[in-house]
Amino acid sequence: MDIAALAADARAAATRANHRRLVVLAGDRDACVDAAFDVLCGADVPDEETTIVSSREGFRFERLHPKQAGELLGSTRTAVVCDAHEEFSPNVVGRLVGAVDGGGLFVLLAPPLDEWPARVGSFEKSLAVPPFSVSDVTGRFRERLVSTLRDHPGVAIANVDDGVVERDGSAPSPPDVGDRSPSVPREHSFPRLAYESCLTGDQSRALRALERLSHPGEAVVAEADRGRGKSAAAGLAAASLAAAGRDVVVTAPSYRSAEEVFVRAETLLSDLDALAGHDAEAHLLRATPTNAESGRVRFADPPTAATLPDDPDVVLVDEAAALPVRLLSSFLDAPAAGFFTTVHGYEGAGRGFSVRFRDTLDASDFTVTDAQLDEPIRYARGDPVESWAFRALLLDARPPVDPLVEDATPDTVEYRAVSPSELLADDHLLSEAFGLLVFAHYRTEPNDLARLLDAPNLELRALLHEGHVASVALLAREGGLNAETRRSMYDGARVRGNMLPDVFTSQLRDEEAGVPVGYRVMRIATHHAVRSRGLGSRLLAEVRREFDDSADYLGVGYGATPELLSFWEANGYSTVHLSTTRNATSGEYSALMLRPLSAAGAALRDRHAEWFLDRISAVLSDPLRDLDPDVARAAIRACGGARDPSLSDREWRVVVGASYGPGIYSAAPEAFRRLALAHLVSPDRAPLDARAERLLVRKVLQGRPWTPVSEELGYVSEGQCMRALGDAYKPLVDEYGTESAREERARYTE
Structure with missing residues (x-):
């Protein structure tokens, strides 16, 4: 076996096609590392163009630990070596594959391929969440991964233990796609230099579409696979807009995600002699055009950008x-x-973005322009390593096409418990189910595919319409923890895979919360073509029936919105907690809800719902002072039951005086809080409209000043807002008032 010759042939083929090649070296780890040096030597790859990602040290070229693999996102190498013997995960592959340039090699060092599915590494150990052990974790993802390596074009395999080349990595010649070079449009408002900086025709056409952002009322959507230059196009557009005096806010899940935007923007502004300054710490570029006021490009995290700080002219997401x-x-x-x-x-x-957000965008006042970038920047179309990564990691997974499920109703679907073995055996079913989960959630990683196939605590349930996935739920088993684990959780230890018991125990100080066994709905998704037909509720009802005799409760945690709170309440779930910090990406507070299935589950739900109502007034006046009042209303209502306001005779006199007489709210705010809470728990008992209930939340429970409350809720003056608060308490006095309250009211009404 001549590894160097194999690598030389693979590199030559990759260079001719401007594609990449994947070289798998399988066997003993030391032998794989030695063979990797032979590959790099035979392929004539310079050390400075090589990175190895390994938990080992001592290489002559750049080495990153697998936990640092994300540092290669946005960069390029001629060769990337991935040591899969330790600290390997699907995410590592997802991060590394895109860093290999056209004509380069992705080298995978793996255990013997026949043995790899049974090997247990650090990632597999992380799937063994209590009460499960490592022996409960399966190797289905690695089994599927090995299968793709053995039959995908462009993948060479060498067994370094036996000295045998199993595959030479040949691939079909790429098709002739014609001239894809960029060009400068005949008419353009962005600088000519911006177009000359484009690398493909797709990129220059996208930049031409982005010129529309020079005018208010315009929106542009640029979609692309990874490596097509969309972030670079965004940077060229940002610089062009700033050079014309526009204030541009750039946002992304993290600054690192948007770093390429700023790199390209800074370069273009410098080339235009319009760069006035670069504040790296503030992620700010300043521009000084000669014929307009100064422009700038600045980064803001998504929750901050959502407030449109300092009224930008353009937002780029x-x-x-x-x-x-x-x-x-x-x-x-x-x-x-x-x-x-x-x-x-x-x-x-x-596509998930399109399904979930595009209707909202199209219904807005914006004129929307689409731009599609298909041409790869770093390699030619038809690259076999890219198609392998898509297949192996299901990056292109998608739900069934609309016509296959568009006739689905709750009466036409079949409920199924879909096992990981079924998913492994049926790639079509796996792609539909995983694709629907991807579309429904704003962040899905390659690791999630391995969890779906291998994690012992996860269960997949689906509604199938004529064999196609119309709705799907991913469930996580939680609880059933032994005393030692519960004690460690109470003392601050993080116990993976038990989100609800963890919050209840460590934050809410309920050491017994880890005893009952529950199933948390991690994700639930219904195909966009059949939403609002009751399929999600049908799926949850079937899940409840299935687990009624084998679990104590069903639970869920999610970014709280009024609509979602109402959906879960309608399906029998009760609010037991609202997080006191916002999710860094979504900007939402999380709601935790439970639906009991047994006496133990009911006891857990009842005590936490009671504790939630005991603390919510104080929490709303401090860490949740900025919570959306409609979220607060829906969360409190979803607790269920009733709440006794328990006012003393004197407190009733103050409340009656402020509503029916000359009294004032500030004389006894706590009494007003307890009465407001009693109403919001059972809003059907007294007639109040939505604005009046928002007033109860904003002023009484959150304690916000009169002026901003008046402005937000549309009252013409603070005085009108104060009178509206008094009017809001009249039906509450009538419904909840004691005999002494009625006597006090009679003084003003008779």
Whole structure:
């Protein structure tokens, strides 16, 4: 076996096609490392163009630990060596594959392929969440991965233990796609130099579309697979806009995600002699055009950008598919907005973005222009390593096409418990189910595919219409923890895979919360073609029936919105907690809800619902002071039951005086809080409209000043707002008032 010759042939073929090749070296780890040096030598790859990702040290070229693999995102190497013997995970592959340039090699060092599915590494150990052990974790993902390596074009395999080349890595010649070079449009408002900086025709056409953002009322959506230059196009557009005096806000899930935007923007502004300054710490570029006021390009995290700080002229949202719809919708208040999204990639799914957000965008006042970037920047079309990564990691997974499920109703679907073995055996079923999960969630990673196939705590349930997935739920078994584990959790230890018991125990100080066994709905998704037909509720009802005799409760945790709270309440779930910090990406507070299935589950739900109501008034006046009042209303209502306001005779006199007489709210705010809470728990008992209930939340429970409350709720003056608060308490006095309250009311009404 001549490894060097194999590598030389693979590199030569890759160079001719401007593609990449994948070289697998399987066997003993030391032998694989030695063979990797032979590969790099035979392929004539310079050390400075090589990176190895390994938990080992001592290489003559750049070495990164697998935990640092993300540092290669956005960069290029002629060769990337991935040591899969230790610290290997699907995410590592997803991060590394895109870093290999056209004509380069992705070298995978693996255990013997026949043995790899049974090997247990650090990632597999992480799937053994309590009460499961490592022996419960399966190797289905690695089994599937090995299968793709053995039959995909462009993958060479060498067994270094036996000295045998199993595959030479040949691939079909790429098709002739004609001239794809960029060009400068005949008419353009962006600088000519911006177009000359483009690398493909797709990129120059996208930049031409982005010129529309120079005018208010315009939105542009740029979709592309990874490596097509959409972030670079965003950077060229940002610089062009800033050079014309525009204030441009760039946002993304993290600054690192948007770094390429700023690199390209800074370069173009410098080439235009319009760069006035670069504040790296503030992620700010300043521009000084000669014929306009100064422009700038600045980064803001998504929750901050959603507030449109300092009234920018344009907002550019990179990796938009990784953000939830609520945040994306807030950018529609900007004068102009550009959305850049990866169609099939590590950060999210562009089609999911289209399904979840596009209707909202199209219904807005914006004129929307689409731009599609298909041409790869770093390699030619038809690259076999890219298609292998898509297949192995299901980066292109998608739900069934609309016609296959569009006739589905709750009466036509079949409920099925879909086992991991069934998913492994049926790639079509796996792609549909995983694709639906990807579309429904704003962040899905390659690791999630391995969890679906191998994690012992996960269960997949689906509704199938004529054999196609119409709705799907991913469930995580939680609880059933022994005393030692519960004690360690109570003392602050993080116990993986038990989110609800962890919060209940470590934050809410309930050491017994880990005793009952529950199933948390991690994700639930219904095909976009059949939403609002009751399929999600049908699926949850079937899950409840299935687990009624084998679990104590069903639970869920999610970014709280009024609509979602109402959906879960309608399906029998009760609020037991609201997080006191916002999710860094979504900007939402999380709601935790339970539906009991047994006496133990009911006891858990009842005590936490009671504790939630005991603390919610104080929490709303401090860490949740900025919570959306409609979220607060829906969360409190979803607790269920009734709440006794328990006012003393004197407190009733104050409340009656403020509503029916000359009294004032500030004389006894706590009494007003208890009465407001009693109403919001059972809003059907007294007639109040939505604005009056928002007033109870904003002023009484959150204690916000009169002026901003008046302005937010549309009252013409503080005085009108104060009178409206008094009027809101009249029906509450009538419904909840004691005999002494009625006597006090009679003084003003008779």
